[in-house]
Amino acid sequence: MRGHPVKKLLPLAAALIAASGLTACGSSDAATEPAVVIDVTNMSYAPASVTIEKGQTVQWRFDDNGLPHDVAGDGPLDGVLQSELLTEGTYEFTFDEAGTFTYHCTPHPSMVGTVIVQ
16 A cells, blocks of 8 residues: 555645635634733623724623623714623624723623723
8 A cells, every 4th residue: 555545635635724824723813813802701891991002803702600791882882882692702893993982781781891992
């Protein structure tokens, strides 16, 4: 036997994956990574206030023992910054304008946060 067929296909598969820009571990492109991750847990956003640059993305990571929360923008982001009610998973939003933006949790209005965009 000259060689295992799977071993012969591995270099071809690797070349196709490389050509497509995909990686087995996800994208390595730093532009797609969130600038900040905010944990939604223990009935709070942690950290409650973050500072980012214009054009950067914030990710909220939901994990509060099955308790549903959301991210709902105030002021100019009312209805624009708006996640679903989530008990797990993530929500991302890219801030394209400079300013100070506040948000809250719809079912728990005492949960508030701020994103400062420079």
